[in-house]
Every structure is written in structure tokens, then in C-alpha cells.
Amino acid sequence: GQQLNQSPQSMFIQEGEDVSMNCTSSSIFNTWLWYKQDPGEGPVLLIALYKAGELTSNGRLTAQFGITRKDSFLNISASIPSDVGIYFCAPATGAQKLVFGQGTRLTINP
Amino acid sequence: EAQVTQNPRYLITVTGKKLTVTCSQNMNHEYMSWYRQDPGLGLRQIYYSMNVEVTDKGDVPEGYKVSRKEKRNFPLILESPSPNQTSLYFCASSLVGGAGSPLHFGNGTRLTVT
Numbered sequence: 001g002q003q004l005n006q007s008p009q010s011m012f013i014q015e016g017e018d019v020s021m022n023c024t025s026s027s028i029f030n031t032w033l034w035y036k037q038d039p040g041e042g043p044v045l046l047i048a049l050y051k052a053g054e055l056t057s058n059g060r061l062t063a064q065f066g067i068t069r070k071d072s073f074l075n076i077s078a079s080i081p082s083d084v085g086i087y088f089c090a091p092a093t094g095a096q097k098l099v100f101g102q103g104t105r106l107t108i109n110p
Numbered sequence: 111e112a113q114v115t116q117n118p119r120y121l122i123t124v125t126g127k128k129l130t131v132t133c134s135q136n137m138n139h140e141y142m143s144w145y146r147q148d149p150g151l152g153l154r155q156i157y158y159s160m161n162v163e164v165t166d167k168g169d170v171p172e173g174y175k176v177s178r179k180e181k182r183n184f185p186l187i188l189e190s191p192s193p194n195q196t197s198l199y200f201c202a203s204s205l206v207g208g209a210g211s212p213l214h215f216g217n218g219t220r221l222t223v224t
Contacts, residue, residue, distance in 0.1 A: 009150065031209035042114070042200050042215025043153070050209075088152060092209035097143070097168070100153040 003027075006089055006101030013079060014109050021104040022073040023089035032065050032072035033090040033098065043088055047074070076106075084108050112137045116201050116216035123191055124224055131186045131219045133201030139214070141207040142184040143168070144176065146197040147218075153200065159184055160207050191223040 003026040011019060023032070031050055035043035047058050049065035049072060056063050062075045072091070076083055089101040114135045123129055135142065143158035145168075155168030159178040173195055175187040184203075188195060199219045205211035 006152070033209060033212070035213075040217070042202070042217050043213075044215070045212040048209075048212070097155060097158060097208060098213065100145075102150060102152040 004089075004091070004099055004101050006104060008104055009102060010105040010107070012107045012109065015079060015081060017079055019076040019079055019083070019106060020073060021087060022071060023091070023101045024071040025091060026070070027091075027093075028069040029091035029093050030069070031092045032063070033092070034061075034063050034072070034074050035088045035090055035100075037086040037088065037103075039085060043086075046087075079106075079108055081108055081110060112214070114201055114203050114214050114216040116199075116219050118219060119217065120220050122222045122224065125192055126190050129188050129191060129221075131188075131199060131201075131221070133184045133186065133216060134182050135184075135201075135203040135214070136182065137203060137205075137214065138181065139203035139205055140181070141205070141211075142178065142201065142203045143213070144174070144184070144186045145200045145202065146170065147200060148197050156186070156199075158207070191221075193223050195221065196223045197221060 006023045034046045037043040047063040052069045053067045054065045060077045086103045090098040092098045117132045140161045144156040145153040154170045157176040159165045201216045202213040204213045
């Protein structure tokens with residue numbers, strides 16, 4: 001079966017620092033999605049990537065769809081306290097269900 | 111307001127006592143799904159439904175049942191809960207399944223089975 005590995009599992013950073021996390025897979029996907037889960041809430045879609053090599057930004061967030069279609073990364077620049085939460089990658093192929101990574105828990109020290 | 115509503119938010123029960131977690135969406139979405147979230151394991155799909163009266167097993171369906179009699183509701187049923195079903199559960203819906211449209215999640219139900 002497919003293997004999906006998200007890293008790091010947790011990050012402890014200072015406010016203002018940049019953050020980088022990634023997901024790698026043994027399978028090829030057509031879509032990579034990134035979700036964020038705020039404490040006590042359900043995940044919310046941050047960024048969607050639909051083409052290999054695509055680089056997409058959403059404010060301080062930047063995500064890339066790897067050229068091999070087996071990986072993706074998410075960067076957050078100049079972190080702020082509200083960036084705290086758990087980030088999930090969620091790749092998919094066509095109409096198949098999403099597969100979620102294990103999550104990266106981000107903690108920010110003010 | 112467009113939303114997915116789960117109830118209850120918190121539930122403590124004992125082994126073997128049947129329970130139902132309700133889920134309702136007001137966005138006329140065709141696709142609905144249940145996930146459980148456990149530390150280090152991310153979100154794992156329990157069951158999903160592509161449309162009314164159509165349900166399929168996800169990755170971890172054992173010990174769970176679902177039904178989709180109406181488009182808006184997708185209850186999760188634990189006929190005989192066990193301690194290993196202690197977890198945080200999320201219901202989600204989208205216009206269509208897969209990556210075709212973003213998933214909208216409820217705020218979760220934290221279940222403890224003693």
C-alpha cells in the first residue's frame with residue numbers, strides 16, 4: 001500500500017521565525033492539499049496544488065507540488081502566534097479519497 | 111452560515127453501551143465522511159458516503175456503522191464501544207468526493223470509552 005510520511009511531527013519555534021514542513025509518498029498523486037487544524041476545531045483547507053512543479057502562495061504561506069508528484073512542502077514565513085496548530089498534507093488522485101499525513105504540530109514561543 | 115455540525119462535542123461512555131454521534135451539513139454536499147484522529151496517526155477515514163444510500167468503508171471501519179438516509183445527515187454508530195475507540199472524531203463533507211472540492215470539517219467529538 002501507499003506510504004505517506006509527513007515531517008517533522010512537531011516544531012517549537014520563536015515568533016518571527018520561518019517554518020518548513022514536507023510530505024513524501026511512495027505513490028504518485030495528482031493533487032496535494034494542505035490543511036490546518038486550530039486547537040479545538042476541525043481542519044480547514046489552506047492551499048491546493050493541482051500541477052506538478054506548481055508553486056502557490058497564500059499570504060505568508062507558500063506550498064509546492066513536487067516535480068515527481070510524490071512530495072510537497074509547505075513554508076510559513078515570519079510566524080505569528082495564530083499560526084499555532086496542526087498542519088496536514090492530504091494528497092489525492094482524481095476522485096479517490098484524500099489520504100492525510102500524520103500532521104505537524106507547530107508551537108510558537110512569543 | 112455554511113457548516114458541518116457534530117453532536118455531542120464530548121462524550122464519556124462505558125464499554126458496550128451503544129452510542130450515536132450525529133453529523134449534519136447545510137451545504138447540500140453529496141460527499142460525507144467520518145475520520146478519527148489519534149496522536150501520531152493523523153486523520154484516518156472510517157466510512158464515507160458518495161451520496162444518499164451509498165456508503166463505503168474507509169481505512170478503519172471495524173466497530174463502526176453509518177447510514178445515509180438523507181443528504182444532510184450522516185450519523186456514526188458504535189454498537190458496542192471499546193476502549194480502543196477512545197479518540198477524536200471528525201465528520202466532513204464536500205460537494206464531491208476526492209480532491210474535486212475542499213472538505214469542510216465539523217468541530218469534532220471527543221469520545222472516551224472506559
